Amino acid sequence: MTAQIINGKAISDMIREEVKAETDKLRQQGVVPGLAVVLVGEDPASKVYVGSKEKACIQLGFYSEVHRLSADTSEEELLALIHKLNEQSTINGILVQLPLPKHINEKAVIDAISVDKDVDGFHPESVGNLVIGDDSLLPCTPAGVIELIKRAGTDIAGKHAVVIGRSNIVGKPVAMLLLRENATVTICHSRTANLKEIASQADILVAAIGRAKAIDSSYVKPGAVVIDVGINRLPDGKLAGDVDYEDCLEVSGAITPVPGGVGPMTITMLMSNTLKAAKKAHGIG
Numbered sequence: 001m002t003a004q005i006i007n008g009k010a011i012s013d014m015i016r017e018e019v020k021a022e023t024d025k026l027r028q029q030g031v032v033p034g035l036a037v038v039l040v041g042e043d044p045a046s047k048v049y050v051g052s053k054e055k056a057c058i059q060l061g062f063y064s065e066v067h068r069l070s071a072d073t074s075e076e077e078l079l080a081l082i083h084k085l086n087e088q089s090t091i092n093g094i095l096v097q098l099p100l101p102k103h104i105n106e107k108a109v110i111d112a113i114s115v116d117k118d119v120d121g122f123h124p125e126s127v128g129n130l131v132i133g134d135d136s137l138l139p140c141t142p143a144g145v146i147e148l149i150k151r152a153g154t155d156i157a158g159k160h161a162v163v164i165g166r167s168n169i170v171g172k173p174v175a176m177l178l179l180r181e182n183a184t185v186t187i188c189h190s191r192t193a194n195l196k197e198i199a200s201q202a203d204i205l206v207a208a209i210g211r212a213k214a215i216d217s218s219y220v221k222p223g224a225v226v227i228d229v230g231i232n233r234l235p236d237g238k239l240a241g242d243v244d245y246e247d248c249l250e251v252s253g254a255i256t257p258v259p260g261g262v263g264p265m266t267i268t269m270l271m272s273n274t275l276k277a278a279k280k281a282h283g284i285g
């Protein structure tokens with residue numbers, strides 16, 4: 001048996017077409033979704049991601065602003081910018097690229113973003129809405145994971161989903177979304193005893209550990225859907241996920257590659273969130 005390869009790039013392109021079609025319709029009503037991306041400092045990976053987000057905005061016909069601030073920007077200056085963007089009617093979504101330089105309190109910055117413009121879904125009120133099942137902007141990577149599982153043709157309800165990782169930006173929200181889709185969810189982490197034993201019971205296995213190729217075929221139940229959220233830069237410059245893709249290809253039922261899996265979905269869901277926020281701001285369905 002060889003796994004179905006879940007093509008995140010192709011699925012992401014399809015969703016972008018849908019977002020573009022809706023954006024074109026909105027423009028006829030005089031509404032243009034607007035996204036502000038804020039980058040503090042010179043992290044090379046962050047610069048690449050911010051470039052991709054800007055490109056996506058142009059491709060979809062969004063209004064976009066990129067604020068590139070120097071690494072020594074103070075927390076007060078950054079908060080002042082966020083307050084300005086909160087008030088700016090041309091902006092529907094605000095994304096502050098993480099991680100921030102150490103002298104800035106990330107929590108204070110996230111808390112300052114207006115919930116209506118929280119297209120990252122990181123604000124405590126957005127997180128609370130996610131947990132209780134109220135309508136909210138969903139965090140992009142977790143929403144992308146669910147979309148990939150569904151569009152790969154997998155029914156989530158009743159399945160045992162095992163999430164490896166408990167971060168606020170991926171592990172916890174992915175687990176909550178899977179629960180909302182009626183999976184039976186187990187969250188594992190660095191202190192989990194018997195990780196392999198638990199992982200190999202999963203019908204759906206989501207790896208968000210942050211360690212290259214940590215999950216090999218011995219962690220995977222035959223036929224399982226394997227979603228790899230990891231993006232690790234190897235010494236040779238290549239990208240690798242948290243899953244040993246080659247090793248798991250045969251045993252999995254379906255699997256996402258890195259690159260070309262979850263990564264492209266993250267930016268697409270950001271665009272989708274910005275569109276949703278724009279519609280809400282203008283009282284459109």
Ligand SMILES: Nc1nc(=O)c2c([nH]1)NC[C@@H]1CN(c3ccc(C(=O)N[C@@H](CCC(=O)O)C(=O)O)cc3)C=[N+]21
Nearest residue numbers: 049095096097098099120140259260261263264266267
């Ligand atoms: N406030 C905030 N929100 C984020 O959503 C956020 C962030 N900060 N900080 C950094 C991480 C990382 N992230 C990625 C987005 C796209 C790809 C992506 O498109 N990856 C492609 C190409 C990767 C490459 O070639 O470098 C792929 O996996 O195929 C990856 C990673 C968003 N992040």
